[in-house]
Each structure stands twice: as C-alpha cells, then as structure tokens.
Amino acid sequence: MKLQGLRVSTFNDFIKDVLGATNGNSFKLDSIDDMKNPLIKNWMQERGIQSSFAFPIKTLNNGIIGMLCIDFTKKKSKLNKDQLNLLQNQSIIISGYLI
Numbered sequence: 721m722k723l724q725g726l727r728v729s730t731f732n733d734f735i736k737d738v739l740g741a742t743n744g745n746s747f748k749l750d751s752i753d754d755m756k757n758p759l760i761k762n763w764m765q766e767r768g769i770q771s772s773f774a775f776p777i778k779t780l781n782n783g784i785i786g787m788l789c790i791d792f793t794k795k796k797s798k799l800n801k802d803q804l805n806l807l808q809n810q811s812i813i814i815s816g817y818l819i
Contacts, residue, residue, distance in 0.1 A: 746774065750771055750796065769793055771797045775787065775789075785815065788814060
C-alpha cells in the first residue's frame, strides 16, 4: 500500500490521537493490534511498526513545534513509567534547544 494512494481523511483519527499528545500527554500504541483504523494498521504493518509512541515538543507558550516519535519495528514494546518519563523529559529538553 502506498501512502500516496490514501485519502488524508483516512488519517484524521490517527492524527487526532497523535496530536492529542500535544495537550501534555503522550501518544502510546503498545501494539498495532490496538489500532482501530484498518488502513492505518495495514500501513504500519507494511513498514514493520509493532509499537509507536509520540511526545510533544512545545514552546514556552505551549505552541507545538514538533513531536519526538519512537517506533519499534523488531517487536512490540510496552514502555514502563520510568521509560515514558525519560522520553517525555527528553522532548522537554529538545524544546529547550529549539526555542
């Protein structure tokens, strides 16, 4: 499946989930089996993505300037609280360098 052949509307829910991380939360997908949209699930499977996590990179006034995203391709991974905190802190550190 080529991304070029997919409608942007196909990604609306996925984008909302990832951008939902911009309110201070992280986007966590421990297993693509949990992905509700079958087109996005298939798109991720074709790329070998097993698990995906995203953390917002924000400005001082909470504007979003990017996302720190991590995809696991070898096996499904469930990050523990310490790992999630580390990655969240890394996104904050990155934002400090970018602003």
